[in-house]
Amino acid sequence: MTLPDAPVGIFDSGVGGLSVLRHIQAQLPHEHLLYLADTGFAPYGDKPEAIVVERVLAIGDFLLARGAKALVVACNTATVAAVRELRSVHPGLPIVGVEPGLKPAAALTRTGKVGVLATERTLNGAKFLQLRDQIHRDSGADFLLQPCVGLADQIEFGELDSPATSAMLERFIMPLLTQGADTLVLGCTHYPLVRASIERLLKNAGRPDVALVDTGDAVARQLARLLAAGGLLRAPGAIPASLTGYTSASATALTAAFRSLLGIDSPVHEAQVAVPRDWQNGRTI
Numbered sequence: 022m023t024l025p026d027a028p029v030g031i032f033d034s035g036v037g038g039l040s041v042l043r044h045i046q047a048q049l050p051h052e053h054l055l056y057l058a059d060t061g062f063a064p065y066g067d068k069p070e071a072i073v074v075e076r077v078l079a080i081g082d083f084l085l086a087r088g089a090k091a092l093v094v095a096c097n098t099a100t101v102a103a104v105r106e107l108r109s110v111h112p113g114l115p116i117v118g119v120e121p122g123l124k125p126a127a128a129l130t131r132t133g134k135v136g137v138l139a140t141e142r143t144l145n146g147a148k149f150l151q152l153r154d155q156i157h158r159d160s161g162a163d164f165l166l167q168p169c170v171g172l173a174d175q176i177e178f179g180e181l182d183s184p185a186t187s188a189m190l191e192r193f194i195m196p197l198l199t200q201g202a203d204t205l206v207l208g209c210t211h212y213p214l215v216r217a218s219i220e221r222l223l224k225n226a227g228r229p230d231v232a233l234v235d236t237g238d239a240v241a242r243q244l245a246r247l248l249a250a251g252g253l254l255r256a257p258g259a260i261p262a263s264l265t266g267y268t269s270a271s272a273t274a275l276t277a278a279f280r281s282l283l284g285i286d287s288p289v290h291e292a293q294v295a296v297p298r299d300w301q302n303g304r305t306i
Contacts, residue, residue, distance in 0.1 A: 023090045025255045028053035028265070029244065030084030031093040034063040035177045036278040037211030038095030041119065043283065044237035045093070046264075049245055051255045054264045055084055057292060058278075061269030064173060065098040066142040068300070073142075075297035077103035078110060083267075083294050090253050091115035093244060097139060097209050101146035115247035121208030122234040123152055127160035129232045130204040134163050136197030139208030141168040165200055169193050173211040179281070181215050190215065190222055198223075204232045213237060214282060267292040 029049075031042055035058050042056055057080055059065075065073050077099050081092055092114065094100045094107065100118035108116050121143065126135045143149055144166045153164050172193070175186045197205065207213050213235045223231050248254045255262075266289035268275040276289045 023253065025090075025253050026053070027088050027090035027253075028055045028263075029091045029093065029248075030055045030057070030081075030087070030089030031095050032057040032059060032080050032084065032099075033096040033210055034058075034065045034099065035060045035173070035211070036275070036282065037173060037176065037209060037214065038093075039278065039282050040210050040213040040235070041093065041095040041237040041240050042264075044241040045244060046283075048238075048241040049248075049254075051257050051262050052248075053255065053262055055087060055089060055267065056264065057084060057267040057269075057294075058275050059269050059294065060177065060271070060274065062294070062296075063177065064140075065096065065102070066140040066173075070102045070142075072297045072300050073099060073102040074106050075299075076294070077107055079295040079297070081107055081111065083292060085111070085114075091117070091244065091248060093240065094118040095210050095240070097121060097143045101143050101148050115244070115251055115253070117240055117244045117247065119210060119236055119240050120152060121149065121206045122236040122239065123156045123162075123164060123206060125236075125239075126204045126206045126232075126234045127156050127162035129234065130162055132201050132203045133161060134165060134201040135204045135206060136165045136167055136194070136200075136202035137206045137208050138167050138169050138172075138193060138212055139206075140173065141170065143208055144168055165197050165202055167193050167197055169209070169212075172215075173209055176211040176214050179278075182218055186215060187218060187222070190218055194219065194222060195226065198226060198228055198231070203230065204234065206234045207236075210237070263287075266290070269294055
């Protein structure tokens with residue numbers, strides 16, 4: 022029997038999901054949280070979809086073995102590839118995925134042009150393309166898709182404000198502004214971590230009016246709804262909420278990310294997650 026005191030499991034291919042975790046901590050401050058950064062297997066975007074699915078299922082098993090009462094797939098690429106399979110394997114378990122905020126962006130745009138910044142895997146996924154087509158039909162908004170090759174890696178390296186990252190953002194964003202976009206969707210959970218750099222670029226380009234859409238807040242609200250519906254919300258108590266980190270790479274790196282991005286010190290453990298059986302030495306076999 023799952024108890025309200027059990028933790029919520031959150032995972033991403035790296036530190037990007039911390040942008041979602043921040044919203045969850047703000048909206049659900051009494052919940053115990055587990056966060057797994059799968060940095061040792063990142064990036065997901067350059068791997069076959071079947072490999073990503075198997076990896077996501079293995080991470081789900083890892084977090085459930087540590088008592089998770091719900092799972093948050095805090096990665097757009099993993100959500101597109103695997104959230105359906107994860108829900109199929111764990112029916113009845115509260116599972117929240119993330120998807121680019123096309124619907125709120127369509128409601129915000131004045132020009133009808135919305136730029137979508139995301140990984141190639143997300144933008145090419147059938148689930149994303151169906152969502153885009155549906156919202157285009159409903160709203161008339163045009164979505165300008167911009168794959169941001171390498172940007173998540175820059176953020177993962179901690180280069181939130183480096184000249185190289187700024188140049189990359191300019192290369193990706195300026196063509197969208199030229200095409201008339203007045204709203205930008207941050208379609209990868211890593212990207213809100215460079216929001217300050219994006220806002221500075223927009224200001225320097227004379228476009229501080231461009232709206233930025235981050236779906237972390239919506240993810241936290243959906244998690245709260247699912248926990249409430251299942252009677253799983255943790256009440257305030259004598260024991261304060263805790264955050265425990267796991268990583269498939271360096272514990273030192275995730276500890277530093279907790280400190281620099283969240284301003285907290287939490288225990289971090291290096292995790293052994295089963296490697297997909299068809300993936301060996303960095304390639305499909």
